[in-house]
Amino acid sequence: MSVVEIDKPDAVGDVELAKRAGAGDAGAFEQLYHRHFRRVYSLCLRMLGNPTEAEDLTQEVFTNLYRKIGSFRGDSQFTTWLHRMTVNQVLMHFRKKSTRTEFTTDEGETPVQIVQGTANADRMPIIDRIALEDAIAKLAPGYRTVFVLHDVEGHEHEEIARMLGIAEGTSKSQLHKARLKLRELIRQQAKLN
C-alpha cells in the first residue's frame, strides 16, 4: 500500500510525513501509522508468536514512535528506522519477561535433537507456509528472533549481532539450531496429522 502511495505524484513521502509529525502534525503521524501498521504488526507477530502480544507491542511501537519522531533526521530510510525501533521494542519485551539469557549463550535453548536417518527418511513432511509459521510460533524466543530477523526479514548476521548485542558467531549458531529445531517441530507435527 505504501509503495503505491509513494509512487503517486502527489503522495507525500515518509521522510516528509515524519518531519511534519515531528513538528506536531497529528494527521501526518496518522498517515504514517496507516502506511506502516501492517509491517510493524507482522514483524511483532513473527518475533513474538502471539497475536495478542503482537497487538500490544504494535501499540507500544507507535506510541514510542510518537515520542521519538522528532529525532528522526532522515539519515536512514524511515522504514529502516521504524523496523529497528520495532525490533528493539520486542527485545525489551523479552527482557521484561526475563528471557534475555537466551541471547547470551549458544546453549541457552532446548537442546536440538537431530532426527537422523531412519527407514522412512525419504518421507519428507510437507514444509509449507502454514507448517512453518506454526513451527516458528513454537520456537523459543531466542531462536525465533534470530530466525525471523535472518531468514524471514533478510538481515545479515553482522546486523543481527549488533541489534541483539551478541557475537556474530552466536547469531550464526542460533540460526542453525533454530532451523534444525523447526525441522524437528515440523516433523513432529506431520506425525500427528
Add this chain to the structure above:
Amino acid sequence: MNCAESIELLSDYHAGELDDGKETGVSTHLEKCPPCSVVYTELTVIVETASMLRSDDKINYPDEYVLWRRISLTKTAV
C-alpha cells in the same frame, strides 16, 4: 566427515561460507548419506519458505482503526 560433523555445517554449507576442504567434505558426505541429504533438503526448503513469508500477507491483522484509537488515547497521555 561423519553425520554429526556434516549436520553441524549445513547452514554454512548452504550459505556457501565453508572453505574448500570443508565444502568438499560436506558435499561428499551428502552424496553418500541419504538421511543427511534429506536433512539438507528440508533445511533448504525451510529457508526458501521463510524468505517467502516476508512478502506474504495472509496474516489476520487486528482492526487497524480500533488499534489507532487505542494509540491515540495513549499518545495524548504522553
